Amino acid sequence: MKSKTLFDKLWDQHEVLSLxxxxxxxxxxxxxxxxxxxxxxxxxxxxxxxxxFRPDQAIATMDHNIPTTGQANPVMGAESGLQVSRLRExxxxxxxxxxxxxxxxxxxxxxxxPELGLTRPGMTIVCGxxxxxxxxxxxxxxxxxxxxxxxxxxxxxxxxxxxxxTMRINIGGKLSVGxxxxxxxxxxxxxxxxxxxxxxxxxxxxxxxxLLSMEGRMTVCNMAIEMGAxxxxxxxxxxxxxxxxxxxxxxxxxQWEQALSGWKLLKSDDDVVFDREETFDASDVAPMITWGTxxxxxxxxxxxxPDNDLKALAYMGWNGGEKIMDQKIDYVFVGSCTNGRIxxxxxxxxxxQGHKKADGVTAWIVPGSKKVELQAREEGIExxxxxxxxELREPGCSACLAMNDDKIxxxxxxxxxxxxxxxxxxGPGARTLLASPLTAAAAAxxxxxxxxxxSVIPTKFGTPSPTTKGDE
Amino acid sequence: MSxxxxxxxxxxxxxxxVDNIDTDRIxxxxxxxxxxxxxxxxxxxxxxxxxxxxSPDPEFVLNKPEGQGQILLTGKNFxxxxxxxxxxxxxxxxxxxxxxxxxxxxxxxxxxxxxGLLPLEVGADTLALLMDMHQANPSAPWTVxxxxxxxxxxxxxxxxxxINPFRKHCLITGSDVIDYLASLKPQILEYETNHPIx
Numbered sequence: 001m002k003s004k005t006l007f008d009k010l011w012d013q014h015e016v017l018s019l020x021x022x023x024x025x026x027x028x029x030x031x032x033x034x035x036x037x038x039x040x041x042x043x044x045x046x047x048x049x050x051x052x053f054r055p056d057q058a059i060a061t062m063d064h065n066i067p068t069t070g071q072a073n074p075v076m077g078a079e080s081g082l083q084v085s086r087l088r089e090x091x092x093x094x095x096x097x098x099x100x101x102x103x104x105x106x107x108x109x110x111x112x113x114p115e116l117g118l119t120r121p122g123m124t125i126v127c128g129x130x131x132x133x134x135x136x137x138x139x140x141x142x143x144x145x146x147x148x149x150x151x152x153x154x155x156x157x158x159x160x161x162x163x164x165x166t167m168r169i170n171i172g173g174k175l176s177v178g179x180x181x182x183x184x185x186x187x188x189x190x191x192x193x194x195x196x197x198x199x200x201x202x203x204x205x206x207x208x209x210x211l212l213s214m215e216g217r218m219t220v221c222n223m224a225i226e227m228g229a230x231x232x233x234x235x236x237x238x239x240x241x242x243x244x245x246x247x248x249x250x251x252x253x254x255q256w257e258q259a260l261s262g263w264k265l266l267k268s269d270d271d272v273v274f275d276r277e278e279t280f281d282a283s284d285v286a287p288m289i290t291w292g293t294x295x296x297x298x299x300x301x302x303x304x305x306p307d308n309d310l311k312a313l314a315y316m317g318w319n320g321g322e323k324i325m326d327q328k329i330d331y332v333f334v335g336s337c338t339n340g341r342i343x344x345x346x347x348x349x350x351x352x353q354g355h356k357k358a359d360g361v362t363a364w365i366v367p368g369s370k371k372v373e374l375q376a377r378e379e380g381i382e383x384x385x386x387x388x389x390x391e392l393r394e395p396g397c398s399a400c401l402a403m404n405d406d407k408i409x410x411x412x413x414x415x416x417x418x419x420x421x422x423x424x425x426x427g428p429g430a431r432t433l434l435a436s437p438l439t440a441a442a443a444a445x446x447x448x449x450x451x452x453x454x455s456v457i458p459t460k461f462g463t464p465s466p467t468t469k470g471d472e
Numbered sequence: 473m474s475x476x477x478x479x480x481x482x483x484x485x486x487x488x489x490v491d492n493i494d495t496d497r498i499x500x501x502x503x504x505x506x507x508x509x510x511x512x513x514x515x516x517x518x519x520x521x522x523x524x525x526x527s528p529d530p531e532f533v534l535n536k537p538e539g540q541g542q543i544l545l546t547g548k549n550f551x552x553x554x555x556x557x558x559x560x561x562x563x564x565x566x567x568x569x570x571x572x573x574x575x576x577x578x579x580x581x582x583x584x585x586x587x588g589l590l591p592l593e594v595g596a597d598t599l600a601l602l603m604d605m606h607q608a609n610p611s612a613p614w615t616v617x618x619x620x621x622x623x624x625x626x627x628x629x630x631x632x633x634x635i636n637p638f639r640k641h642c643l644i645t646g647s648d649v650i651d652y653l654a655s656l657k658p659q660i661l662e663y664e665t666n667h668p669i670x
Contacts, residue, residue: 017656021638057669065505083506155653294492
């Protein structure tokens with residue numbers, strides 16, 4: 001039998017029809033829905049008089065435009081309020097499970113899917129959101145789609161797609177202490193460029209990936225889209241299975257055993273050839289931070305701001321040729337589908353424990369889900385944050401895309417654990433510096449860009465380390 | 473969304489010579505708060521097009537006389553970032569029908585095709601040439617013939633472009649993929665019988 005990549009195995013398993021022009025009709029196992037990219041799709045479906053084909057395979061949440069304080073009595077603009085109420089009506093009408101604001105399972109779509117066991121190895125998963133690539137960490141084909149495609153999945157549980165090419169990125173070795181999965185993915189994008197993945201689906205492999213927790217793998221796959229890839233995936237292993245067992249919607253008992261035996265087969269064949277292969281060494285990765293206006297603009301924290309992109313320099317208000325270290329910051333945002341999970345909050349808390357937030361810094365710590373919020377409280381993270389001068393907000397996408405009131409003012413610098421530093425992404429004129437939760441913590445304490453390795457101190461959560469495994 | 477079929481487009485060309493234009497640039501997230509699919513054209517490229525006080529920025533191309541046309545000529549990796557289909561809606565509703573670039577982000581390309589917007593991809597060298605030709609004669613009409621898959625720039629340069637045959641059919645007839653997928657119900661039901669979800 002011909003050798004295959006994991007991606008191709010999953011693609012073939014989900015192919016309903018293979019068309020002459022090389023396109024495929026692909027079956028979608030799981031469809032996540034949120035309030036911003038779905039209303040036009042629901043309306044389109046009704047206009048055509050088509051039923052919602054498989055409501056049991058859809059899960060809806062509210063995350064993009066909701067406030068991150070006072071959710072019990074939410075204050076929202078009329079338009080955002082309408083999107084939220086329209087989602088509620090649509091889900092009720094079509095029989096779709098909805099985790100709305102304050103629901104114990106509410107949260108950012110790419111945080112709740114995995115933490116509830118709705119995301120499982122071998123699945124095809126889509127959502128009207130580009131960071132759907134996050135779910136690839138479980139060995140799935142997961143990718144973001146537009147609203148027309150959301151409507152297609154509602155109507156048929158299928159999509160018409162061209163088969164992407166395959167790329168494998170091997171990362172050998174181990175990440176150093178103080179260097180996280182976020183630094184790794186920022187490093188890869190800085191090396192390969194924001195368009196390198198266009199037309200490809202990426203498999204992340206190698207020792208450094210195996211050593212990452214599921215949360216770290218999610219951070220890496222989350223930002224595969226920032227390389228232009230449709231998605232990224234990691235072959236499932238014991239780390240995956242240990243994460244998934246006993247989750248709310250994970251199979252149990254005999255069904256778990258049955259699923260597990262199938263999941264263990266999900267890997268690329270040893271002798272398979274990818275369309276493109278890249279190899280890196282994890283020990284070359286330092287804490288990374290972006291200086292410019294695309295996610296490929298990452299440099300080591302000890303690095304120098306380049307002088308060749310005048311447009312980006314003007315927007316960021318910087319002179320090329322200066323060190324990025326010690327530059328002043330105004331805001332800190334910890335959260336998003338990239339770094340809003342419990343491990344991220346643990347890392348941040350472990351770093352700021354016993355210290356004080358710098359004066360003049362505004363910090364927003366936004367859990368990725370209601371469960372993360374609750375867990376942060378139970379583990380004492382919220383208390384540590386409060387003592388250090390931070391507060392924990394309620395879950396949502398928040399300042400990652402600034403659809404709600406969590407906007408960075410024009411001209412202000414925000415060190416952000418999110419995924420995009422595009423012009424205006426965090427608000428008109430906002431200046432975004434992408435970094436890990438540890439690097440964000442170091443900046444939050446000094447008010448300046450700081451090297452988190454300078455003072456990595458062991459705490460009750462252990463030494464912040466990229467190889468921290470397990471979760472609860 | 474329903475759209476006007478494309479056969480032949482002859483129009484002036486709007487040049488926006490910037491690489492990696494992301495969909496947040498095309499339409500910022502704060503303008504996505506609608507449950508309708510119309511009304512996005514006025515916010516196309518909003519934060520380049522308007523000053524913070526809301527007045528049009530006269531330096532931005534859409535606010536100049538050469539900012540009107542059905543063809544947009546732009547830099548590589550157009551439409552990267554967010555999957556928001558609002559970006560395609562905004563471009564279409566402003567009046568664009570063709571975007572010429574040396575590369576499109578995958579999700580944007582699909583969104584464009586689903587909304588009657590032709591992503592016309594040329595090689596990097598050709599793109600550079602087209603940028604120069606536009607510089608030399610910014611008001612010359614260019615022609616895109618979808619049937620014969622030919623772009624004619626300023627009656628001087630003719631170049632062929634690729635498009636998937638089914639997508640071409642959809643653009644020429646103004647039809648979309650949803651009805652096709654819905655028509656596959658027997659095959660989809662058979663697939664489901666043979667492939668239970670684990």
